[in-house]
Amino acid sequence: MYGLWTTFTTQTGQRDHVIALLLEAAASLETHPSCLHYIISISDEPDVLHVREIWTDAAAHLASLELPVTRRLITQARPLLEHVERVLEDHPLGGKGLM
Amino acid sequence: MYGLWTTFTTQTGQRDHVIALLLEAAASLETHPSCLHYIISISDEPDVLHVREIWTDAAAHLASLELPVTRRLITQARPLLEHVERVLEDHPLGGKGLM
Known part of the structure; x- marks a missing residue:
């Protein structure tokens, strides 16, 4: 398995907006078999804010960045972010907790 | 929910031994209702090595440290650890992945 821990620093006051986008990303991955945790x-x-991801492998994670929904959410989030x-x-x- | 990320540095060559103890700790928490991830x-x-825990709340995590099996495993692991x-x-x- 492949794990990733990412910390996002948002523009001031934009955390909740970015959280909403990331929760949308998580929902879009619900049926993605290679994504175990988001x-x-x-x-x-x-x-x-922090995002903890666990994937079956690194290649699956990399491929997910090309999904249309992921690309759209990254485009929407980028201007709200100061540092990733x-x-x-x-x-x-x-x-315990790994499917 | 309450999350905890802990990094353990073991004595040289003791990582696998500590992993075995931590997997035993995780197994002991399988039926613990307040422990969502270990x-x-x-x-x-x-x-x-790293341990990612998610609990229903901080009090539940704190109380778990008093469980006999947890205390035994901490006692066994302590001499194998250089830094926590x-x-x-x-x-x-x-x-995705939160029960």
Whole structure:
């Protein structure tokens, strides 16, 4: 499996707008067999949010970036973002909550 | 919801031993209703591993540390660890893979 942890810093006051777009992205992946997790979270910083993704493999994740819905959402989100950081790429081994 | 991202640096060569203990911890939480995720992963660093936890709330997580099986596993793992870092505490909002 392939894991990705991404932290987004939004333009001031745009976090909720970006969250809505990312939740739409997650919904669009509900039936995508290679996407196991696409979870949005916030922490204490006002304009920061995190996306935790787990895919069957890196190639599946890469291919997903070409999906029309993903490309549209990236285009919509980009002007609302100040910084995007790929915090970690990892390999989930197992545990509770992995389908 | 309450999320936790912890990075463990093990003593040299002890990663697999610690992974086994953490997978045992995850198995012990399978029926724990407040634990939604307890996922172990590795990245490219040889003696480093990550645990991503999602709980219904912080109190449930705190209480779980008092469970006999958790206390036993922490006692077994402690001498195998060089460093434990709580990388992030967050609040998962939604997305794919959250039960």
